[in-house]
Amino acid sequence: xxxxxFPGGVHPPTYKEITxxxxxxxxxxxxxxxxxxxQHTGAPLEPIVxxxxxxxxGQKIADVDxxxxxxxxxxxxxxxSSIEEWFHPVRGKCLAIVLENDGSSEEERRNPLPISExxxxxxxxxxEWLREGGMVGLGGAAFxxxxxxxxxxxxxxxxxxxxxxxxxxxxxxxQRLMLEEISKIxxxxxxxARASGASRVLVGIEDNKPEVIARWEEFSPHLPLPxxxxxxxxxxxxxxxxxxxxxxxxxxxxxxxxxxxxGVVVNNVQTTWAIGRMAEEGLPxxxxxxxxxxxxxxxxxxxxxxxxxxxxxxxxxxxxVREPLKKVVMGGPMMGIAQVSLxxxxxxxxxxxxxxxxxxxxxxxxxxxxxxCVNSCPMNLIPSWLARLSEFEAFxxxxxxxxxxxxxxxxCAYQCPAGIPLVQLIKLAKSEIIRSSRKGGD
Amino acid sequence: xxxxxxxxxxxxxxxxxxxxPWVMRQVFLxxxxxAVGSGYFFGFRYVFxxxxxxxxxxxxxxxxxxxxxxxxxxIYDGSALVTGMLLGLxxxxxxxxxxxxxxxGAAIILGxxxxxxxxxxxxxxxxVGRAVxxxxxxxxxxxxxxxxxxxxxxxxxxxxxVTTATPLTINQMNGFPFLQxxxxxxxxxxxxxxxxxxIGETSVLLLLLGFLYLLWRGVVSWxxxxxxxxxxxxxxxxxxxxxxxxxxxxxxxxxxxxxxxxYVTSPMTRRGQLIFGLxxxxxxxxxxxxxxxxxxxxxxxxxxxxxVPLLDRILPPQFGGEKR
Numbered sequence: 001x002x003x004x005x006f007p008g009g010v011h012p013p014t015y016k017e018i019t020x021x022x023x024x025x026x027x028x029x030x031x032x033x034x035x036x037x038x039q040h041t042g043a044p045l046e047p048i049v050x051x052x053x054x055x056x057x058g059q060k061i062a063d064v065d066x067x068x069x070x071x072x073x074x075x076x077x078x079x080x081s082s083i084e085e086w087f088h089p090v091r092g093k094c095l096a097i098v099l100e101n102d103g104s105s106e107e108e109r110r111n112p113l114p115i116s117e118x119x120x121x122x123x124x125x126x127x128e129w130l131r132e133g134g135m136v137g138l139g140g141a142a143f144x145x146x147x148x149x150x151x152x153x154x155x156x157x158x159x160x161x162x163x164x165x166x167x168x169x170x171x172x173x174x175q176r177l178m179l180e181e182i183s184k185i186x187x188x189x190x191x192x193a194r195a196s197g198a199s200r201v202l203v204g205i206e207d208n209k210p211e212v213i214a215r216w217e218e219f220s221p222h223l224p225l226p227x228x229x230x231x232x233x234x235x236x237x238x239x240x241x242x243x244x245x246x247x248x249x250x251x252x253x254x255x256x257x258x259x260x261x262x263g264v265v266v267n268n269v270q271t272t273w274a275i276g277r278m279a280e281e282g283l284p285x286x287x288x289x290x291x292x293x294x295x296x297x298x299x300x301x302x303x304x305x306x307x308x309x310x311x312x313x314x315x316x317x318x319x320x321v322r323e324p325l326k327k328v329v330m331g332g333p334m335m336g337i338a339q340v341s342l343x344x345x346x347x348x349x350x351x352x353x354x355x356x357x358x359x360x361x362x363x364x365x366x367x368x369x370x371x372x373c374v375n376s377c378p379m380n381l382i383p384s385w386l387a388r389l390s391e392f393e394a395f396x397x398x399x400x401x402x403x404x405x406x407x408x409x410x411x412c413a414y415q416c417p418a419g420i421p422l423v424q425l426i427k428l429a430k431s432e433i434i435r436s437s438r439k440g441g442d
Numbered sequence: 443x444x445x446x447x448x449x450x451x452x453x454x455x456x457x458x459x460x461x462x463p464w465v466m467r468q469v470f471l472x473x474x475x476x477a478v479g480s481g482y483f484f485g486f487r488y489v490f491x492x493x494x495x496x497x498x499x500x501x502x503x504x505x506x507x508x509x510x511x512x513x514x515x516x517i518y519d520g521s522a523l524v525t526g527m528l529l530g531l532x533x534x535x536x537x538x539x540x541x542x543x544x545x546x547g548a549a550i551i552l553g554x555x556x557x558x559x560x561x562x563x564x565x566x567x568x569x570v571g572r573a574v575x576x577x578x579x580x581x582x583x584x585x586x587x588x589x590x591x592x593x594x595x596x597x598x599x600x601x602x603x604v605t606t607a608t609p610l611t612i613n614q615m616n617g618f619p620f621l622q623x624x625x626x627x628x629x630x631x632x633x634x635x636x637x638x639x640x641i642g643e644t645s646v647l648l649l650l651l652g653f654l655y656l657l658w659r660g661v662v663s664w665x666x667x668x669x670x671x672x673x674x675x676x677x678x679x680x681x682x683x684x685x686x687x688x689x690x691x692x693x694x695x696x697x698x699x700x701x702x703x704x705y706v707t708s709p710m711t712r713r714g715q716l717i718f719g720l721x722x723x724x725x726x727x728x729x730x731x732x733x734x735x736x737x738x739x740x741x742x743x744x745x746x747x748x749x750v751p752l753l754d755r756i757l758p759p760q761f762g763g764e765k766r
Contacts (some may be wrong), residue, residue: 012456169456252761326449340450359449359674365462365519366561371710372460380759382710404762410454417460418561424452 003207005233006246008378010411012169012236012334014208018293019172024180024302029076029101031173032307034345035061036088036096039134040142042068047097055078056108058283060132061097070134070144074099075286075306077106089330089344089414090276090337096345109282116281118190119224123149128197133284134348135275139163139239139268140331140350145275148265149196158263160198161248162189162272164205164212165232165239171352173289174269176302178205179211179274182219188276193225196265201227203269207336208234236334237409241266243378255405270351291352292318296325305346311353312342327356334410362419373412373422379405383412383422392430395436398429406430449556462560465705466520468661472652473527473700476642479635484535488587488603489641492542496530497523499546509557521560525549528568528700531642532693533575536587536603541575548574564705565747569740575626584611588638606638610692610736618684632690643696653699662703665712666719670698673723681731688730697739698723707747714753722746 037045043066055074063071068333078101086096113121113129127146128341135145151157156227162185166174178185193201203220213231218229230248232238244266251262254273259266274285286307298319305314311328313343315321328343329336331351339353371384381402389398412422480489500522508515529545551570557563576583589603603647609628612621631637635645643649656662671689673737678688688694693701702708702722709718722742729738 010458012458023702056638223505230477255761280532290612326447327451327455328448329455331455333453335453336455337453338448338450338455340448342448354455359451360455360457361451362461364456366559368462368465368521368705369708369710370465371715374710374759375712380761382758384710385754401758402761408453414454415458417458417462417465419457419461421452423454427452 001207001210001213001231003231003233004247005235005238006243006378008380008411009235009237009243009375010414011234011374012414015170016175016208016292018170018300019291019302020175022088022172022176022300024173024176024289024304026107027303027305027309027314029306030050030309030313031101032081032310033078033099033101034086034096034308034310035072035075035099035308035346036086036091036094036345037062037072037438038088038091038094039072039307040070040136040144041356042066042070042144042147045069045072047083047200049080049097050155051080051082053440054078054102054274055080055099056106058108058286060284063127064377066142068147070131070146072097072137073284075308076101077104078102087341087344089347089350095392099199099237107143107283110278110284111281112282113191115187115279118187118194121194123197126191130191130195130275133278135271135278136348137268138270138274138288138348138351140335140349140351142347145192145271148267149192151260155260156263157196157198157204157260157265157296158200159249159265160189160196160201161244161264161266162194162201162203163239163241163244163266164203165244165270166209166214167206167234167236167239168334168351169236170293170354171291171332173291173302173351175209175212177289178209178269179215181276182215184276184280185269185273186219186223186276187279188272188274189227190223190225191275191279192265192267192272195205198265202248203227204230204232204238204248205315206238236411237378237407239407240378240407242407245436255402270314285348288346288348288350290346290350292355293352293420294355296322296355296357298322307346307348311339311344311346314346314353315342321355322357323350324357325355326359329354329356334414335408362416363416364420367418367420370417372415372417376411376415378411379407381406383426384420386429387420387422390425393432395429395432399433403429403433451634463518463520468656468659469524469700470520470527472656472661473524473531473642475648475651476531476645476696477527479648480531480535480641480643480656482590483635483644484587485589485603488536491539492533492535492537492641493527493530495539495542496533496546497526498549499543500526500529503547503550504555507551513559516559519560521554523549525554525567525571531573532568532572532640533694534583534586535641537582537585537760541579541582545571545575560607563706564750565744566701566704569744569747573740573744586638588699608639608736609637609687609690610730613687613691614730614736618687620687629686629690632687636707640693640696643693646690646695649695649699653695662699663715665715666703667698669716669719670702670723670726673724673725674698674727677724677727677731681727683731688727688732692737693739694726699741700705702743702746703741707750709750709753709757711754711757711759713757714750717757718746718750718753721749
């Protein structure tokens with residue numbers, strides 16, 4: 001198979017065989033759901049319901065008057081029992097709406113979007129429709145989808161890339177969706193193409209999923225617009241927007257720029273699926289598929305869960321924990337976030353939960369300048385130099401050495417034979433640079 | 443399932459198996475064929491004491507330094523082991539024991555620990571040790587013992603060992619045609635290692651075997667060795683001398699494959715590595731063709747070592763097209 005890729009990157013073991021062939025199971029509605037008011041990149045939400053209110057599944061419960069944001073909907077019917085501080089998988093703690101499931105199945109569905117009319121809809125109408133559905137990127141960063149497909153005046157979107165790379169080890173939720181829910185993804189893809197104005201659609205899939213590639217090659221000719229399937233070399237971080245674009249179109253997104261700057265918009269397959277489902281069934285983004293895996297969970301699974309499901313409820317459904325449980329990670333092992341509590345909810349950006357019996361640590365040595373970090377950095381940075389500048393608090397120099405270009409993929413720290421926490425140090429430099437520029441430094 | 447025992451650490455949560463001691467072990471292993479082969483070529487009692495003393499002295503000096511300056515003991519990272527091995531292999535066979543001892547002291551104390559230890563030094567420690575010896579005791583460092591049946595030892599029948607000149611010296615004094623007359627199969631002997639020279643530097647075959655192992659293991663890349671040989675070839679061809687002879691003779695293979703590729707003292711960027719290799723090879727050639735020393739590898743690499751901080755800064759890699 002002829003595959004495309006980008007320079008740099010690493011080849012960690014994929015561990016995907018654990019769940020790759022497990023069909024998506026539906027996690028039953030738990031008794032309680034917790035919906036944090038920060039679900040996405042952008043303006044935090046404000047609740048539009050209050051304690052004691054009864055809500056239906058699919059009803060909007062939080063929104064805010066801002067462009068870069070996406071509203072939140074109730075993912076089951078029930079009563080708002082409180083609005084309080086709760087554990088958040090990324091932010092530590094954050095205000096959340098707590099919803100008690102009342103067991104009824106009352107729903108508030110929108111009118112379905114006529115599928116045959118998608119290509120005749122006004123892009124602006126579709127963008128507003130996407131916002132109302134609470135659509136955000138489900139690959140992890142959770143950037144509001146309607147913002148992505150709204151190019152500023154003077155810029156055109158030529159290409160829509162559907163990101164089916166799923167380059168993080170362990171995760172298989174996107175892979176399963178691409179096999180099991182292909183027609184919904186096809187509808188979502190048409191809506192995204194129409195909303196963004198893209199004339200060409202490309203679907204990038206890593207070559208460790210040959211059955212997915214075959215299925216899509218068979219499916220794509222049935223779509224009413226030209227869709228090209230692009231097999232990609234299995235390499236981390238192939239699923240990063242910038243590197244997907246580099247691999248597929250050989251275009252480099254400028255420093256500090258967006259895919260828009262090179263005429264591209266990238267959307268994750270799961271986002272595309274959620275959009276397709278809303279068109280068909282009228283349900284906003286209230287569920288998602290996650291992968292539960294790792295050596296410390298008894299029954300690894302791909303699970304369709306309501307947003308807001310608590311980890312402590314999901315664990316028993318996966319057969320419980322296999323002791324000793326040492327570490328829990330939300331997301332993939334390369335960029336995911338270690339959790340300090342099992343009471344965290346699934347948020348829109350949750351691609352999975354990983355459970356580990358052991359902690360992977362390396363003894364730290366001085367940097368031997370082996371250049372493994374340089375060769376693996378997909379952004380062509382010199383991670384060891386940036387890390388050293390960060391250690392010495394030389395943040396201005398770090399900025400000049402393009403620290404802000406770092407996508408925090410962790411390829412450098414994965415490779416480093418000296419066990420230096422390179423990404424952590426670069427993240428520190430980045431936050432210091434951003435802080436000082438906010439203070440009005442420059 | 444006690445939550446308070448959940449371990450928190452930053453991503454990535456998985457790591458490759460490569461560690462610093464692993465890397466050092468690979469380099470040590472890659473040098474073993476040349477080390478063992480030297481015993482076969484020169485006689486075990488003329489080479490093994492030098493190699494052993496170098497290794498033990500390098501470990502010893504580093505331990506001493508750590509004790510005196512109350513630093514954690516660092517010898518388990520394996521770098522002193524590699525330095526000792528490289529230094530031992532670059533000494534003349536049969537050299538006095540104190541040569542290895544002094545060389546190790548210079549390599550570890552002067553070449554590495556004074557800069558702050560592993561990763562901090564500018565110059566390749568083994569080459570620092572060798573350069574100090576070469577300048578301070580030129581006679582001991584250029585007395586080459588060899589034993590029959592080497593082809594370059596006319597009239598040595600019956601003697602156990604004799605001292606002789608290296609092919610590079612003969613080439614410099616009398617020219618390549620004369621050398622060829624002495625040993626019509628000189629290139630083959632250089633390739634196999636049956637010539638006078640430094641302990642571990644004579645057998646191109648065994649060194650390349652080790653280098654291929656490092657390439658296969660992903661420990662080194664081709665960038666520095668290839669440009670090193672390119673730079674050397676360029677100068678040799680411009681000077682009108684025999685290309686193959688210069689590539690096979692002296693420490694060219696050892697230098698290009700094992701000394702110039704030292705992580706700590708070579709550039710981290712690909713572009714920097716290409717210039718570094720080219721420069722070190724070219725300077726080696728210039729010293730060989732125009733200098734007083736018949737061999738220029740040591741100084742060729744040491745000079746380019748000094749340019750590494752500059753090369754790392756002026757050639758940073760880029761990413762990102764134009765903003766539209």
